[in-house]
Amino acid sequence: MKTDTQIQRDVLAELKWEPSVNAAQIGVEVKEGIVTLEGKVSSYSEKWDAERAAQRVSGVKALAIKLDVALPGSSQRDDADIAHSAANVLAWMTYLPDDSVEVVVEKGWITLSGEVDWDYQKQAALGAVRHLMGVTGVSNQIVIKPRVLLSAVKSEIESALKRRAHMDADKILVAIKDADVTLTGTAHSLSERDSARHAAWGTPGVRNVVDHIVVI
Template sequence: MKTDKQLRDDIVAELRWEPSINAEQIGVEVKDGVVTLAGHVNSFVEKWSAEEAAQRVSGVRALAVEMDVKLPGLSQRNDGEIAGSAENVLEWTSYLPKDSIKVRVEGGRVTLSGDVQWDYQRRAALDAVRNLMGVTGISNNIAIKSKVSANGVKADITEALKRRAIVDSNKIHVDVQGADVTLSGRVDNWAERELARHTAWGTAGVANVRNDIVVAY
């Protein structure tokens, strides 16, 4: 098991290794395996990349993000320009049904809403918008609308976990209420926890996933 200092050193090294991040602008604190990232970054996508980099490091039990986005002068755009760019890029995203996503922008923060049938479509909308110049944050309020059997969803998730050998499915409990899934249990690392979450989200008909799985190092 890593000490907090070892974990902090590994996260700082991972941030420095990631070329899309200016690690000098990001502070890292660790207490009992809980990591806090603070500081200023130049774009929302850099903030996103820093979060992803921290989560890749073995030993992270939880992540708190206190970074904010400070756009340099040439990257600043008004809300109308951001909204127009977001609507255009969503229109050209092949995974999304036409006119299924609505966009609202306030102070550089983009709010996405609407209905889709799969989580991958919701993620595709997020991926399309997060790289746009001028975006300082994203609220993804897109809902998943699909009628399925709760027992079928549970069986699909359980079988998918068994197929993916990195995760011992016996460690994970799946509870399904309607289209809402709750995962619980204990796994050995953050990667297994995230794989279980992605597996649940990749199942047809799942609208919400609550991940209560504990990482036990």
């Protein structure tokens, strides 16, 4: 089991290894496996990449993000320009039905809303706008349209977990109520917990996933 000092060292190394992140501007504190990232980044996409880098490190149980997005002058844009760019990039996406996602921008912060059929469409919309110049943050409020769950949905999720050889699928428990899935049990890392959540979201008919998996 890693000590907090080892986790801190590994997170710092992972941040330095990530080319899209200026690690010199980010401080890392660790207490009982919970990692806090502090400092300033020059774009929302850099903030996102810093979070993903920290999550890749084994032993990290949770993240607390205290990173401020400080846009350089050359990257600042008014809200109307950002909204126009976001609407255009979403309109060109083959993943999304026409007019399924709405965009609101306030002080550089994008809020996405609307309804889609699948979680991958929701995540694709987020991925399309988070790299736009001038964006300081994104709230993804897109919802998944309710669909009739098949009787086999529970076994489909469990089968997806077992296909991921690096995971001990027997330690992940799946419960279903209506179109909502609740995951409980234990995982060895944040990446394993993410894999379980993605397996649940990738099952047809799932509207919501509640993640109660504990990283040990």
